[in-house]
Amino acid sequence: GESVGLHLPTLSVQEGDNSIINCAYSNSASDYFIWYKQESGKGPQFIIDIRSNMDKRQGQRVTVLLNKTVKHLSLQIAATQPGDSAVYFCAENMAGGTSYGKLTFGQGTILTVHP
Amino acid sequence: DGGITQSPKYLFRKEGQNVTLSCEQNLNHDAMYWYRQDPGQGLRLIYYSQIVNDFQKGDIAEGYSVSREKKESFPLTVTSAQKNPTAFYLCASSDYTDTQYFGPGTRLTVL
Numbered sequence: 001g002e003s004v005g006l007h008l009p010t011l012s013v014q015e016g017d018n019s020i021i022n023c024a025y026s027n028s029a030s031d032y033f034i035w036y037k038q039e040s041g042k043g044p045q046f047i048i049d050i051r052s053n054m055d056k057r058q059g060q061r062v063t064v065l066l067n068k069t070v071k072h073l074s075l076q077i078a079a080t081q082p083g084d085s086a087v088y089f090c091a092e093n094m095a096g097g098t099s100y101g102k103l104t105f106g107q108g109t110i111l112t113v114h115p
Numbered sequence: 116d117g118g119i120t121q122s123p124k125y126l127f128r129k130e131g132q133n134v135t136l137s138c139e140q141n142l143n144h145d146a147m148y149w150y151r152q153d154p155g156q157g158l159r160l161i162y163y164s165q166i167v168n169d170f171q172k173g174d175i176a177e178g179y180s181v182s183r184e185k186k187e188s189f190p191l192t193v194t195s196a197q198k199n200p201t202a203f204y205l206c207a208s209s210d211y212t213d214t215q216y217f218g219p220g221t222r223l224t225v226l
Contacts, residue, residue, distance in 0.1 A: 032213055043121075043205050043217035044158070089157060093213050102173070103215060105157040 010110045019080045021109045023073040023090035032093035034103070035064060035075045039086045047075070047088075077111075085113045118142065119218035121206050126223045128193070128200065136191045136221045138206035147189035148207040148215060151175060158205060164189055193223065201225045 013019050025033070031052040036044035048059045050066050050073075057064050063076040073090055087110050091103040119140045128134045138147065146165045150158040160173030164183040178197025183189055189208075193200045203222050207215040 034214060036217075041220070041222075043119075043207075043220045046214060046216060049214055102160060102163065103213075105159075107157045108155075 009107070010112070012112045012114065013080050015080065015082060015113055015115050017080055019075075019077040019084070019111060019113075021075045021077075021088050021090075021111065023075075023106055025071050025073060025090075025092050027092065027094050028068075028071065030092040030094050033064070033066060033073050034091045034093075035062075035073075036089045036091065037084075037086045038089065038108070044089060080111075080113050082113045082115055085111055087111070119206060119208055119216060121204075121218040121221050123221060124219070126221055128223060128225050130225065131195045133192055133194050134223065136193070136204055136206075136223070138189045138191065138218060139187055140189075140206075140208045140218075141187060142208055142210070142216065143186070144208035144210045144216075145186070146209045147183070148209070149173075149179070149181065149189070149191045150205045150207065152203040152205060152220075161191065161204075 034049040035047040037047050038044040048062050048064050050057045050064045055066050061078045065074045077084055087108040089105050089108045091105045093103055122137045148163040149161040151161055152158050159175050161175055161179050162170055162173050162181045164170035167183055167186050170181050170183050178194055180192045201224050203220050205220045206218045209215045
């Protein structure tokens with residue numbers, strides 16, 4: 001079956017740097033994408049989402065970019081802080097517009113921020 | 116406070132025992148989900164429910180059962196048929212926007 005994957009399993013950055021976490025997806029019918037942050041021993045926390053009719057969306061210190069041509073999703077974190085250290089997951093919804101679609105999750109990228 | 120609660124936080128099961136994990140939400144969401152997470156891996160869908168009194172199997176439903184008698188509650192039972200139940204279990208809920216919000220999780224260990 002089709003799945004969501006991540007290019008890099010780990011990413012280490014210095015505090016204050018910008019971080020970029022990448023995600024590849026293979027289902028061209030996916031129309032909704034979400035980024036989650038998961039700290040050790042906790043549930044995933046919603047960060048930002050984007051629908052397929054957009055190619056960029058910004059939040060507080062985070063930006064998600066969607067390139068449908070190459071089926072690529074990225075999460076950019078500006079001025080990365082030690083509190084950003086966590087596992088980051090991308091997820092795609094392949095419901096094609098129906099309600100309460102099932103999400104398919106990638107394996108995750110471990111982000112480590114060094115002071 | 117609005118949100119999703121899961122209990123207990125830690126659960127220990129003996130071989131051959133059934134155990135039930137609780138998930139409650141006061142977000143007025145129609146849909147609820149159960150996921151399993153193994154160390155260093157992503158989330159895999161066990162069961163989901165789009166409406167009260169209805170639920171569907173996810174990708175790894177064998178050895179698990181659920182019920183959805185109330186909108187706010189979606190308990191998961193891990194039966195003795197589940198051969199490798201040690202994992203971190205996550206419950207989520209969503210409204211019509213499809214954005215799923217997660218609870219804090221229950222860590223189940225088989226003794």
